[in-house]
Amino acid sequence: MLLREIYGQKVCGIDVELEQRGPYKALRQAYGLTDVVFEHWVRPFQGLPIPPGTEQVVVFSPAFHSEWKVPEYEFFIEDCRAKMTGPKRLILFFNLKGFTAEGRRYFAVAARRPRPEYKNFFIMEL
Known part of the structure; x- marks a missing residue:
């Protein structure tokens, strides 16, 4: 809203x-x-239905990523990048349940954490 x-x-x-x-x-x-x-349904290695003209994708408390590893995240990010226009921002606030140590390590390097106290909150400028 x-x-x-x-x-x-x-x-x-x-x-x-x-x-x-x-x-x-x-x-x-x-x-x-x-x-x-x-x-x-968001599935590994399957594209998202991102409408034309989208500049920002927000992922809030997802459950789809619980078994994901780096290649699944990289596909997801590249799919967003390919379909978005303008500043291309990806905001991710992961559900800690299912957010693996591998996922946390990946995003700690690949994205910025705007609020350090939130270990599951990341922003990526694509």
Whole structure:
């Protein structure tokens, strides 16, 4: 909502099981996001449905990465880079459950941590 109303940015999102996940459905309704969230499963080495003109991708508390290693992350990042335009920013706030030590080491080098106290929060300028 903040991005749409205050900054005038076009937003969209993906999630899974949109109708089955009651609390998340209620949140999307409360924030007026039901029209911009689409169902899509994020899988290793499969591209994302990033709309043309996207400048920023935000990953918030994902569950898809629990078994990922560096090659899966690199594919994900390159897919975002290839489909985005403009400043190309990737903001990642990982769910600590499933965020492996390998993933933490990779992002500690590949990205910046804007808040050092959050070990799972990274920003990448692509």
